[in-house]
Amino acid sequence: MKTLINISADKIAIFGFGDPVFLERNGVDMQIGKVLVALDRKYGFSSCLVINGPGGFTNLRVGSLALNLLKTLKNNQFSLYSLSKIELYQKAYQYGILPRYGVIYIGQKSNVWLWDFDQQVLQATIKKDQIGALLEEYGQIFLDEVYDLGYFAFPDLQVQSRFVEQGILLTFADKELLLNWEELCTDEVSQLQPNYMMNPNLG
Incomplete structure (x- = not known):
């Protein structure tokens, strides 16, 4: 199974x-x-x-x-x-459903990663409260999926994933991608x- x-x-x-x-x-x-x-x-x-x-x-x-x-x-x-997660989101970026920059959960209370999926590098380790400034700078970013919706101040920007029989269905904004x-x-x-x-x- x-x-x-x-x-x-x-x-x-x-x-x-x-x-x-x-x-x-x-x-x-x-x-x-x-x-x-x-x-x-x-x-x-x-x-x-x-x-x-x-x-x-x-x-x-x-x-x-x-x-x-x-x-x-x-x-x-x-x-x-x-x-x-980086490999998973890299695939979604290559298919065009995710923007270039993603904020990645690393298990810390305040610190997160800003990852550049175009250059495939860690851009910076930042504080969660800098996400608003990132939106102003980059226009569009996505947030890693976490299950506590209070972790990020912008839950609408989170990637969502769903287990399906064929694989993983990723959703961001109004876009969906099935990865088999x-x-x-x-x-x-x-x-x-x-x-x-x-x-x-x-x-």
């Missing part, structure tokens, strides 16, 4: 088993293993695409560890695919490594 797990947002999100399951960062290390095992017993994991970094260090570390353990418990009869599993699941990994994209020792 195909599933999508986002370990890069403010909550770990599990899609593909009926209603989405969201796990808060506080206590996630005590919950996620039990949740994954219960879902596997009921539905059976066979193929899982993991949105892996950048994000909060706790969710990335705990999410990766739990999925690797589940794969071991299933005698490796379980395919894991890793895809960063074949396009997304290109990096199969034997063990999932948390893709911090920065030094975990930094604040």
